[in-house]
Amino acid sequence: MLHIVNKSPSERNALESCLRFGRSGSAVLLIEDGVYAVTRGNAAEPKVREAMRQMQVYALRPDLEARGMYDAVIDGVRLVDYGGFVDLVAEHHTVQSWL
Numbered sequence: 001m002l003h004i005v006n007k008s009p010s011e012r013n014a015l016e017s018c019l020r021f022g023r024s025g026s027a028v029l030l031i032e033d034g035v036y037a038v039t040r041g042n043a044a045e046p047k048v049r050e051a052m053r054q055m056q057v058y059a060l061r062p063d064l065e066a067r068g069m070y071d072a073v074i075d076g077v078r079l080v081d082y083g084g085f086v087d088l089v090a091e092h093h094t095v096q097s098w099l
Contacts, residue, residue: 002092006032007099009044014098016044019051027056029080029088035063039072052076060085 003022007014015037018028028051030037037044038059048057061079064070073079080088089095 001026001094001096002088003028004095004097005030005034005037006097008033009037009042012099016047018096018098019047022051022055024054026054027058027088027092029058029060029085031060031063031085033063033067035059035067035069038064038074038077039069040074041072045074048074048077058084058088 001023003018003026005015005018005028009015011033015034022028036042037048038057051057056078057076058078058080059073061070061081064073064079
C-alpha cells in the first residue's frame with residue numbers, strides 16, 4: 001500500500017495516523033507541506049526514522065525545493081519527482097491519502 005501525506009506534522013496528525021496503521025512493506029510518500037516531516041531536526045524525525053525500518057519513505061523533491069528544505073532531508077529518505085510520484089501510484093495496488 002502507498003500512503004500519501006500532504007499535511008505538516010505540526011499542523012495535523014495525518015502522518016502519525018499513517019505510521020500507526022502502516023504495515024511492513026508499505027510505502028509513505030510525503031508531498032506538499034508533508035515534506036517537513038522528513039527534515040532533520042523536525043519533531044517528527046524520530047517517528048520517520050522508526051518507520052523507515054519497516055517502510056520505504058519517499059518525499060516529493062519539487063515540494064522540498066519549493067520550501068527551501070532540500071538540503072535538510074533525513075538520510076535514507078528517497079526523493080522522487082512528479083514522474084516518480086506517478087510510478088509509485090502505478091506500482092502499488094492500493095493508495096491511501098491521509099488528510
